[in-house]
Amino acid sequence: MSGGSLVIIESPAKAKTLRGYLGKDYEIVASMGHVRDLPKQRLGVSVDAGFKPQYTVPSDKRSTIEALRKVSRRFDTIFLAADPDREGEAICWHLSELLKREGVTFRRLKFNEITKDAVLGALKRAGGIDMNLVDAQQARRVMDRLVGYRISPYLWRAIGSGLSAGRVQTVALRLVQERENQIAEFVPVEYWPIKARFEQNGGELSASLYRMAGRRADGDRHSPGSREEVDRILPSIRAAAWRIVSLETKKAPLKPLPPFITSSLQQSASSALGMSPSRTMSLAQDLYEGMDIGGEHSGLITYMRTDSVRIAPEALKSARDFLLAAHGPGMLPPSPRRFRSSSRSQDAHEAIRPTDVTRTPESLKGRISDQHLRLYSLIWRRFTASQAADAEVERSVLILGGGEFEFRATGERLASKGFLEIDPHQASIESPLPSGLSEGPARLVDVSAEQCFTRPPSRFTEAGLVAEMKKLGIGRPSTYVSIIETIKKRGYVAISEKKLHPTELGTTTVRLLVELFPSIFDTSFTASMEELLDSVASGATGYEEAVANLQRPLDESLKAAVENLDSVRREMTRPTDEKCPQCGAQLLLKPGRFGSYLSCSDYPKCRFRKSAEKAVDSGRTCPECGAALVFKTGRYGRYLGCSSASCKHTEPAPTGVPCPEEGCGGELVERRSKKGRVFYSCSRYPLCRHASWRRPIPRRCARCGFPYLEETPRGVKCPSCRKPESPS
């Protein structure tokens, strides 16, 4: 038996940091997250025996547990240092259950930051495991299992096998579907913003019609709704005598945004850098684990799965020291800024920030990959700016009066840059009004109107859906990415131009689920579940009572759903005019995992079925049999296959972009590396060896046919004919 103590923490990267603080008397090992769970193959909940969970050690956790058992035998005191939240408390309890033996004592260690002070303080306060909090976690786990594992099988029977439903994924799908409904129902409204140019003492400015006699200004400018109205008022505007009636300028402070949490990082990386949430998280993981920089190894950012904007006091101080040293006292607000986390934040980790604020993005240039640097720079700027001084904006509002009309012009000027010097993208500043204007007569130079239509809301990007889920408190920082992957994998949603669209299957599934289980898949269900779990955590409600609270309505809804199964199945199928080629009976159209399919109405006697999806024609013909080549999706992604059933010819999917090698004449095609990563190379391989990871955009200039190879933004000038490019 050794004299020291064992400390178990969740992440190996944190274990490493801890070793630096605690010295030789402490052995530190990682549990890698949860160590026990409900079994994957069955419900694993004794519904009639107080909802007792039946835990197992998942196969991929066996070796971790074996290693923990072995090392734990050498110690009589084991500190359990999983995250200080509901899931972490449960991990500690599971560990104690797995590692308990005669003479060993477990002590709970809680700290919200991995700093020396916080860790040493936690050691002094070490206590026991909070079983109420553990019960809250168990209730959460079991409720999710009941919802998922009892409703999914219903979908297998009603719609198709392999489908799934869940407290989080179904609501995420619902959000995508509801946005789609809004777009479908949207009625565009015509409006005609009116703009005019005015002149005073040789200075010119442009202004918009803002108010008309007899109409209320509702804070927004007034725009006529039709060409007739425009034609009616333009002559009166031209005939009016104009003057500047007021010119006001006010200074207002502009505050920086709080440092990043998981959802806001994904959002910013998506809009500013075009990164998907999954790419963002994988790059952030690398930055967190640390990279070799000039021989030394260190973590560059704090933990990336967090919903708290809290900052460790040490980090706050070094941010202020840095700002003072690098920018002078003007960049320092009088007192450190505090930001409030959302009320549902579990606050186990800090905000996402650089571990060392003096490690500027410039200092890392060339030492880490370009993509890592872009993400690091985003995080560094956001954090550093969050502790810098306010910016100051001077905003001018100018009002012009003429007859019954009022025009308005606004302008902005940055009086003091403040934090915008560090993170300029946080705000966009309008251009200023021309100088030298004053109250008094002005001349109308010209006036014009432009037809516009109100636009429907846009579809969610992946990061946009995460932001919406976060707003509703659905899902956690560690699961945002996997939830989106699940609804993609099930075929409920598809991505096109980086936006999420529901598929026919998704639409059908969510409509059925919301109809049959309205309370469970309501956007407010998670919030009320969290309230109940808080009550379990405080000891006011028991575990069994909490789970029963969900079980009762779930049981009732399921019972009604099963009674209606036959009529639901009938609803899911649409009769067609086609006859079965095998038995002549009518064919039915059904939703399926890979799009709709036609099946014989005489099933199961006749098993005929075929896909109802239209194959996407490639416009090419098969070199072997002359039939059309169509796009297909196989186990390894897209490819081109022969549409004739008897012909087996295949080739990689074309991109429509010619090979950029001089005089090659080949075409770029989609291929996969051994590791499964998609890349693009010449169709004439191995004659031509051109290859690139970058996705070529199959666009060409509408005027001269010049093909674009890079991911060129829309609307740029064509490099060949110098005209603005339009998509083909």
Next chain:
DNA sequence: CAGTGAGCGAGCTTCCGCTTGACTT
């Protein structure tokens, strides 16, 4: 950087939340 190439209707699927490597389908 470089194969391959489907299937819903069969005899298993499925949940959410913690955390990293395994490891060739």
